[in-house]
Amino acid sequence: MTEDAFRETAAEPRTQSVALGHLSLELGHLYMEDFEAGPQRLRAHFAEVGPWVEAARAAATARAGGKRPRISTCFLIDDYFTRFATPAEVVPMLLAEAEAAGLTVDYLARESGCAVTGKVQVAEAVAGRIVESPPPGSYGARPPAAQTGWLANGERSPVARAPQAMKRATAWQPPKETAGRQHSVFLDVELWSQDAEGHRLWSCPFLAAVWQLARLGLLRQEGEDVLVPHPHTAAGFPDDWDELPTLLRLTEDAGPFAAYRTWSVLPNRFLPVEHAVRVILDQIEVDPGALGQAAARAKGERMPLPDSVADRVSYVFYAGP
Template sequence: MTESVFQEATSRSRTQAVSLSHLSLELGHLHMEDFEAGPGHLRRHFERVRPWAEAAHATAAATGGKRPRISTCFLIDDYFTRFSAPADVVPMLLEEAGRAGLVVDYLARESGCAVAGKVPVAEAVAGRIVEEPPPGSYGLRPPAAQTGWLANGERGPVARAPQAMKKATAWQPPKETAARRHSVFLDAELWDDDPDGHRTWSCSFLAAVWQLARLGLLRDDGEAVLVPQPHTTDTFPDDWDELPPLLRLNPRADPFTAYRTCSVIPSRFLPVEHAVHVILDQIEADPGALAQTAERSARENVAVPDSVADRISYVFYAEQ
C-alpha cells in the first residue's frame, strides 16, 4: 500500500487504490541492540507502549460515528545490521507483545523501505524531493540530489578568506524557513555513498519512506508497493531475505495503510523524527494517491490535513 515514483502523473493511466484505516498505530521500531537485550527489554518496551496504545484507541473511538479502523504495526531494523534470524526474533517479539495485551497486525522490515522486491523504493522517493528555496537565497547551495543533505532553511555561509582589498564575509546564522520568531534549523543527511558507489540510506530517510508507506502514498508506475503478504504458517524463516518486506500477521486486521499514523517509540528517536518532518515537507507525494485519500476521506467525513507531515504523530517515552 505504497508509492514509489518513476513516471510523470500524466503518463499513467491509473493509480491503484488501497484500503485505508483511520489510524496506523506503530507499536515499536527497534534495533539489533534492543533484541540482543533479551525478552525482558522487549517486555518493558511493550509495557510502556500499552497505555498509549489504549489511549489512541479511545481517542479514535471518541471521534464519533462508526467503529474506528485501527491497525498496528512493528518495524524491525534489518537494514543497517543483520542479526539473529526471524525464526528466533519474531516469536519472541510477538510473545512479549501478547504479554502486554497488544496485537501486532503487521510486521515490516526496514530494508523493505530501501528496496521492496525489484522496486527501489527509497531511490524513487528521493526523486520526488522538491526543495524549498529559503527566502532571499540565490541558488548557491547545491541541490539535495547532489549533496545528500536536506535542510529546513538557509545554512549559514561558509567562511572564506577575503580577496585582496575586500573584507571577509561576516558570520551569519542559519535560518529556519518557517521559523516562529526563533529558528530551529535542521540539516538532515539523506544518504552517503562509499568509494565503490554503494549508497546507504539514512535512518531518517527510511523512516520518512516508512511514513509514506503507512499513509498509502507510495506507488510504482501507479501500482501499490509494500503490499502486505499474508503469513500462512506457524514458523518464520532463518534468513531475513526470506521474510516478505511487509507481513500481515493478523488475518482479521484492519488495513495497513491509514489516513493518519501514530508511533509510540523511545525518546531517542526524536531527532530522527524531526528530520522525517523536514523530509516529508519537501516530498511531492504521488498526486493520484493523494487524490484518492482526499476523495475517500471526504466520503467518510474524516478530516485529513493537506500537509502529509501533519498526518503523522508520535508518543515519545523515556526509557530510564
C-alpha cells in the first residue's frame, strides 16, 4: 500500500449540499419607514409586485424548457439598522397584505441574520473572501478593502499631492471602470463603517450581497450551510426580533429556499444599492465546492447557468410613491 492510498476521512474537504430550485423570487425588501406608513404602503408595494411575479414565473418556465419550475418566494425585513415595532405586529400585517394581493410569502428573513446568524459571523466571513480585481496599470498605492472598508470597480482618481522641489504637482485624473465600455461608470462601495470602539456596522449593499449569495445557495462557512430555513410551527410571532429565526419557512410545501437564479422586485430607490451588490459579487471568491455543486446540478437539468455569480441575479425596479 502506498502513502497515497490512505487518507483520513476527516481531512477531506467537505461542502454541504443544499436543495436548489430554479428561481428565488424576492417579493420585497422594505425599511422601517415603509412599515410605519401602515398597511396602505404594503398594499401599494404588492400591487406593483404582482404583475412582475407572473413575468418571472414565465421566464423561469421558459428556462426550464416548458417544465414546471421550482420557484419559491421570499421577503427580507430590515431589523439590522433599526429595530421597529415587533414581529408580532409587523409580520401578520405583511402576510395579510401579500395574501390580499394574491401573493404567498414562502420564506421570511431578517437582515440582521446576514451579519450574524447564531454564533456565525456571516458578514465577516464573506468579507474575508473578497479578492479585489486590480485595474490595469495599478501599483497598489491604495490600501486593500480589508483595511479601508471600500471596494471599487476600477481605478480611483489619484490623490493630489503638493509639488516638491524640482517636481510638478500631481495632475488630476478621472477614475476609470475596469470593465467599462467606451465610457466608465465608476463606483466605490462602502462595505462597512466603524464606531469609536472599532465595531463594524455593515453597509446595506454588503448585507444585500450576502443575501444574494444565500439565495443562490452559495453561502458556506467551513463548508456548512449558514442560513438554514426553520419551519414556522408556532401559533403566532414573538415580541422580540431576536426570538424570530433568521430564516423562517412559512409555507409547508414551499420549494427550496435557494435557487440557480434570483429575481427581486424592488422600489427604484434600491437601484444604486443593487449596483453596488454586483460590484461586490464580482470580487468575492465564492466557495468552490458550492459553485461546483450548483454547476453540476444545473448541467444535469439542462439549465443555462452563467459562470458569473452576479449574472445569476435579476431585478425589476418600479417607481415608488
